[in-house]
Amino acid sequence: MSRPTPALSGQAADARAQLPEEAHSGFDRLVHAVLATPGASRRPALGAALRSQLPGTAGVRWLHAEGLSPTSRAGDLTAAHWLSLHEAWLANQQAPRAGSRESGHGPRADSRHGHAAGAQAIPRYY
Structure with a gap:
């Protein structure tokens, strides 16, 4: 059973209002993921929050392009x-x-020869 997402407020709500209706659910997922914290009393640095949302160096590149510090907060x-x-x-x-599949997992090991996909045992010549 899924929980209803809380309504957005502030600048995030203003940005959501500028998006088309079909983009709202994705935007809501992004905002709630960035604002989610393990402890309710503190907000993480934006650099850490973006690590799970933008792969590799994309989060750092976005922060740099926007002129934001990785230690700035989502509320900023x-x-x-x-x-x-x-x-x-x-x-x-x-x-x-x-290496991703449709299900979102990495490559599956090929167990026909007991090694990872593409790997082969070293042939032994006696």
Whole structure:
């Protein structure tokens, strides 16, 4: 059973209002993932929050392009920042990942010869 997502407020809500209706669910997922914290009393640095949302160095590149420090907080983002982050997130969600399958897991080991996919045992000549 899924929980309803809380309503957005502030700059994130302003940015959401500028998006088309079909983009709202993805934007909501992004915002709630960035704002989610293990402890309710503290907000993580934006660099750490983006690590799970933008693969590789995409989060750092986005922060640099927007002129933000990795230690800045999500509450510091303007509506324009949220829209730009959403565009970067969409671009990275559609990018193919190396070794990924449709189910989202990495490559499956080929157990026919007991090694990982593509690996072969060293032949032994006696």
